[in-house]
Amino acid sequence: MSIESEIQSEIESLKERFSETKALYREVCALLFFRHGITPTASKLYQYVRKGSMSAPADALTKFWEELRDKARVQIDHPDLPEALKLAAADAVQTLWGQATELARTELGSLRVEAQAESAKALAELEAEQERASGLKAQTHELQGRLEDLAAQLQARSTELESERRAHAAITARTEALQRQVGELQTQQELIRADFSAELEKGRAAIETANERAVAAERRALREIDQERSGRAAAEKQLEGARVKLAETERQHQAKALEFVTANTRISTELEAAKITVQNLATTVDDQGQQLQNSQQQVSQFKAEADTLRSLVEQFRPASARTKRVPKA
Numbered sequence: 001m002s003i004e005s006e007i008q009s010e011i012e013s014l015k016e017r018f019s020e021t022k023a024l025y026r027e028v029c030a031l032l033f034f035r036h037g038i039t040p041t042a043s044k045l046y047q048y049v050r051k052g053s054m055s056a057p058a059d060a061l062t063k064f065w066e067e068l069r070d071k072a073r074v075q076i077d078h079p080d081l082p083e084a085l086k087l088a089a090a091d092a093v094q095t096l097w098g099q100a101t102e103l104a105r106t107e108l109g110s111l112r113v114e115a116q117a118e119s120a121k122a123l124a125e126l127e128a129e130q131e132r133a134s135g136l137k138a139q140t141h142e143l144q145g146r147l148e149d150l151a152a153q154l155q156a157r158s159t160e161l162e163s164e165r166r167a168h169a170a171i172t173a174r175t176e177a178l179q180r181q182v183g184e185l186q187t188q189q190e191l192i193r194a195d196f197s198a199e200l201e202k203g204r205a206a207i208e209t210a211n212e213r214a215v216a217a218e219r220r221a222l223r224e225i226d227q228e229r230s231g232r233a234a235a236e237k238q239l240e241g242a243r244v245k246l247a248e249t250e251r252q253h254q255a256k257a258l259e260f261v262t263a264n265t266r267i268s269t270e271l272e273a274a275k276i277t278v279q280n281l282a283t284t285v286d287d288q289g290q291q292l293q294n295s296q297q298q299v300s301q302f303k304a305e306a307d308t309l310r311s312l313v314e315q316f317r318p319a320s321a322r323t324k325r326v327p328k329a
Contacts (some may be wrong), residue, residue: 014027207302
């Protein structure tokens, strides 16, 4: 271990034993001078201890030399020492004390210069920090103003958003109401379509039945014409009845078709109010019109078939019967 390390270790031990700064510097002076033979100086003391202000080691060093001088005078005044030795020892101690005092004063002056330089530097840094703090304060005020502006904008945006939310909720409710109305109209239209389909199916069945009956009557009439001409009157009567039933069936079918046209017109009028929001209903109504047209075409076709049936019946009648019926027509 080097001397400097040993000195530093012993000084750390003294720091644990002496908490007072003055006492610690006094003990360090004694350690350096008496144990290691090193003349203590203010700068060296502060370098080892680094505690207190810059004047603390200089004051401690002055008191150390005063105490040392007092102790040396007591020892020199001992009655057993020769007078010459007393004078020589006193002069040596006086000279040493004077040199140490002058050295301490020189070190204290340099320490004061360093302290003043450090103080000026600290003041300059303090002024720079104050200017920086002023700049930061101005920036803080500016940021506070911006924050207030942003808060006002946020409040305005929140109000606008709330208004838009309310408007959206109103539009949504209105849309749902329209959708319910459209659903009701679609349900009503489906019911009408089902009724019309059922009636149309009944009409078709009635026409088919009438046609079958007419064909059967025609066949029976032909058989009766071949077997017995005396039954012509009965056959013609049955055929006429079939014609009457066919005409009645056609009349009923036309009445149902007219009712469907009326219902379709009423539905078209109701759907016209909702045509802006529900355009698909127009296509459905067009489809129904096409179905109606198809039904009318079917009715016309049935009529044509009935007329054809009548022509066939007329063709299969005997010539005498046709001659007799001409004046009646």
